[in-house]
Amino acid sequence: MSIQTLKGVWWKKVDPSEKVWLGIALLWCLILFAMMPLWHLKGGQNPSFETYRTTAAMFQAKVDALVQKAKVGEEKGIPVIAPDPKEDVYMLGRLWQWSPVLKLKKGQTYRLHLSSMDLVHGFSLFPLNLNFMVLPGYDYVLTITPTTSGEFYVVCNEFCGIGHHTMVGKILVE
Amino acid sequence: MAAVFRTCAHTGLKVHNQAERLIKVHAVAGVLSILFGGIAALLVLLTRWPAVHLLDPTNYYRALTFHGMNMLIFWIIFFEIAILYFAGPILLGSRVAWPRIGWVGFALMAAGSILIDVAILQGGADVMFTSYVPMRAVSHFYLGWILFAVGALLGVCNFFATLVVARAERTYEGSISLVTFGGATAAIIALVTLAHGAIIYIPTWLWSMGYVQNIDAGMYRLVFWGLGHPSQQINVTAMVAVWYLLATLTVGAIPVNEKVCRTAFLLYILFINLASAHHLLVDPQLSPAWKVWNTSYGMYLAVLASMVHGMTVPASVEVAQRRKGLSKGLFEWLAKAPWGNPSFAALVLSITLFGFMGGITGVTFGAEQVNIISHNTLRIPGHFHSTVVAGTTLAFMGLTYYVVPLIWRRAVVWPRLATFQAYAFGLGIMIFAGGMTTAGSYAVPRRHWDVQFANSIFQPPVEPAAYLFLGVMGIGGLLAVLGGALYVVITVVSVFFGKRIPDVAGAVPLAAVPQDTGKHTPISGTLVLVFVFLAAFIIYYFLNWKWLSDIWLVK
Amino acid sequence: MADKEEQKEKVPLAQAFFDNIFLLLVLGIVVPVVFYTIWGLLEIASIPLAK
Ligand code: HEM
Ligand SMILES: [Cu+2]
Ligand SMILES: [Cu+2]
Numbered sequence: 001m002s003i004q005t006l007k008g009v010w011w012k013k014v015d016p017s018e019k020v021w022l023g024i025a026l027l028w029c030l031i032l033f034a035m036m037p038l039w040h041l042k043g044g045q046n047p048s049f050e051t052y053r054t055t056a057a058m059f060q061a062k063v064d065a066l067v068q069k070a071k072v073g074e075e076k077g078i079p080v081i082a083p084d085p086k087e088d089v090y091m092l093g094r095l096w097q098w099s100p101v102l103k104l105k106k107g108q109t110y111r112l113h114l115s116s117m118d119l120v121h122g123f124s125l126f127p128l129n130l131n132f133m134v135l136p137g138y139d140y141v142l143t144i145t146p147t148t149s150g151e152f153y154v155v156c157n158e159f160c161g162i163g164h165h166t167m168v169g170k171i172l173v174e
Numbered sequence: 175m176a177a178v179f180r181t182c183a184h185t186g187l188k189v190h191n192q193a194e195r196l197i198k199v200h201a202v203a204g205v206l207s208i209l210f211g212g213i214a215a216l217l218v219l220l221t222r223w224p225a226v227h228l229l230d231p232t233n234y235y236r237a238l239t240f241h242g243m244n245m246l247i248f249w250i251i252f253f254e255i256a257i258l259y260f261a262g263p264i265l266l267g268s269r270v271a272w273p274r275i276g277w278v279g280f281a282l283m284a285a286g287s288i289l290i291d292v293a294i295l296q297g298g299a300d301v302m303f304t305s306y307v308p309m310r311a312v313s314h315f316y317l318g319w320i321l322f323a324v325g326a327l328l329g330v331c332n333f334f335a336t337l338v339v340a341r342a343e344r345t346y347e348g349s350i351s352l353v354t355f356g357g358a359t360a361a362i363i364a365l366v367t368l369a370h371g372a373i374i375y376i377p378t379w380l381w382s383m384g385y386v387q388n389i390d391a392g393m394y395r396l397v398f399w400g401l402g403h404p405s406q407q408i409n410v411t412a413m414v415a416v417w418y419l420l421a422t423l424t425v426g427a428i429p430v431n432e433k434v435c436r437t438a439f440l441l442y443i444l445f446i447n448l449a450s451a452h453h454l455l456v457d458p459q460l461s462p463a464w465k466v467w468n469t470s471y472g473m474y475l476a477v478l479a480s481m482v483h484g485m486t487v488p489a490s491v492e493v494a495q496r497r498k499g500l501s502k503g504l505f506e507w508l509a510k511a512p513w514g515n516p517s518f519a520a521l522v523l524s525i526t527l528f529g530f531m532g533g534i535t536g537v538t539f540g541a542e543q544v545n546i547i548s549h550n551t552l553r554i555p556g557h558f559h560s561t562v563v564a565g566t567t568l569a570f571m572g573l574t575y576y577v578v579p580l581i582w583r584r585a586v587v588w589p590r591l592a593t594f595q596a597y598a599f600g601l602g603i604m605i606f607a608g609g610m611t612t613a614g615s616y617a618v619p620r621r622h623w624d625v626q627f628a629n630s631i632f633q634p635p636v637e638p639a640a641y642l643f644l645g646v647m648g649i650g651g652l653l654a655v656l657g658g659a660l661y662v663v664i665t666v667v668s669v670f671f672g673k674r675i676p677d678v679a680g681a682v683p684l685a686a687v688p689q690d691t692g693k694h695t696p697i698s699g700t701l702v703l704v705f706v707f708l709a710a711f712i713i714y715y716f717l718n719w720k721w722l723s724d725i726w727l728v729k
Numbered sequence: 730m731a732d733k734e735e736q737k738e739k740v741p742l743a744q745a746f747f748d749n750i751f752l753l754l755v756l757g758i759v760v761p762v763v764f765y766t767i768w769g770l771l772e773i774a775s776i777p778l779a780k
Contacts, residue, residue: 001685002351002419002422002427003185003265003351003419005346005347005350005351006349006432007347008348009740009741009744011741014433014434017698018431018434018489018697021481021701021704022434022482024687024708025478025482025485025708026478028481028708028711029474029475029477030473032474032537034542034713035339036466036543039542040462040466045543045722045723045725045728045729046542046728046729047455047456047465047542047543047545047546047724048729049460050300050776051459051496052778053776056618058779062546077631078403087521094624109727111378118778119309120305120306120309122322122549122619124550125726126617126618126634127616127635127636128617128725128727129615129617129727130546131456131546131547131548131550131551132458132546133395133457133549134458135391135392135393135459137300137392138391138458138459142728142729143728144727144728145728147725147726148726151749155597155634156619157550157551157620157622158306158308158621159302159621159622160324161761164623165237165624165627165630167630168627168631168632169632170632170635171332238733337750349744350750358750362750362753362754362757363757365758366762370766392773396766396773397766400765400766436747440747440753443756443757444756444760445760446766447757447760447765448760450761451765459776460772460773468764470764470765472760510772608779721748
């Protein structure tokens, strides 16, 4: 009985009917494990580990420089930039805004740097459902290639205070 | 202080009166917490249901913080400590090693939870239960965490001390029972958890008062989840121990093979805590090697353990039933099971929903890359409401219907309503979590007041299907809230007004344990069920990789 | 009688290992603290500064 203390030896042989399940379950677990390294080798979607320490001031300066160089307009008071795929792209999150708006080209590959000026934010590309964390003090570099065109939005999906649900940015792909 | 014992007429167990009292106070505090958390659940539910959208933003975020704390931390941990006082002293027929420490621990936990609840209701801690720095709450919120964690730690240490005392005083011979072993596993996991809690909350508390300048956001997330996730693993482990216990109480089940069951618990001890990494898979501060190794619990060995328990528990039920003569075909043992017993209903729903919904979604979303299409969407609360709510909470509810007669020695009032309660809660959470998880696959964020983004500068178009599934979530949630409310009412009324149960054998109906025939009893029904489970697992898992491959390229 | 004989049976080493909760406790602390916490903190500490 499961609630009785046990006298004597309970280390006994396992019945074959149980062994079948143990073996198959173990095999499935190894497959589960193998999928992750395999996807790193062959798959197209993997979390990056290109990360640098930064500060709000350092990162803001990079965003400002890029906006100066690549600004093509403004939407709702937020600069719109059309960056060259050869240079690094910067986007910052702060209470409660993503800036700048990006204009990207389908099929081109960009190095997108993300950082936060204040609290922790969540970068959620909507409605595609591609999610990464944006932390203050960290410059996270995602190497992304848009494979679909249209209007996409950056929804903040980590709670960041009372205006959290208003924090939406934009990415245009043509 | 000489220990005072009574012998339970129904189970023959020797019960130390201090153990019994400590169980009672912890259980009461737990039920109070689920009451508070449940009220907040209703408010939050009605806000996330777009057709209702009840609260304003401030109150929604406040209620959500309150719900997370009272449910995940207070209800679950109070109840777990109660289980440790049962699995330790009572199952070993021993005295509680340190009764006074037990009371001090309880007082600290109670004080901590009150401080936290007050801080939240004052509006001083709208930070969610994760309180990611540099978001700041009032300092007594962090102090409350520290008190609660230290109190729980004392309860856990008391359990270990009781193991030592029981052995030294020879209250038993041989090995501790399987349920006690499961309790010990939970207690080991709890020590790791609470230690991380102390490491992170002491500096954060000092920071909240200005004595520490800066806490790194990435470091906080790493250490916080060393607390936050393992506390869920205590749940899982305690829940599995309760499964074994309920299987014994409801149908007289005997573990089919102690070696297999205990080895599965050992895999939990060694590996389950690595899975704290689930929360950090799309964070900047950790490498893929760290992520892959930790998120997979070191090659999924803790998942293997859960798959083993998911087989051994039903198998033990099957064997017991077959030995009672219900051995026709594959499933007579299951068809003729005591479905009207609320605890049995809770057991079956808990195993099924935990496995098919919570387990499958958890392992899938916890794959490093699949997390890209799951992180911080409603898929995540959808997943954990099927583990910690449909799994753990329901199992604890089922156990309550034995705690009341055996510990309070009162009959459960309205037993048929109790049966309805278990089904309503289980099915409600099933519908609720199914709706929530599916809505999340349309990228609907969690912890978010406004599904439509009506107040933001841009209005992203939301899939109409997402609204449909949020409606499903709402309806299922209402049924679950009804089930939860009935649980609190039945429990409270029984404890105060239930008929007193006389101390004579048989007054509490416990299932007889069938004789071991010495022959092997087949478990073919269980094997069919677990292979159905595996098929569902495989399909859902690879579907998600397919969905992942449809998004942009990223590396 | 049968009971007594059973007790005299030698307890296998594996079973004795499982009976030693405090050994399990040590292992249960060391594994996650090393792989999750310490490894994680080392990685965080070695992140380079942005140029
Ligand atoms: C009556 C049943 C319940 C209902 C209807 C319910 C409903 C909800 C809803 C709607 C959310 C909000 C999700 C969001 O907006 O992000 C939520 C969050 C949550 N629930 Fe429940 N819940 C129930 C029971 C429980 C129980 C029993 C537990 C724990 C044991 C629990 C733990 C949590 C946690 C940890 C969160 C996340 C809080 C956060 O994001 O900080 N819930 N619940
Ligand atoms: Cu934000
Ligand atoms: Cu936010």
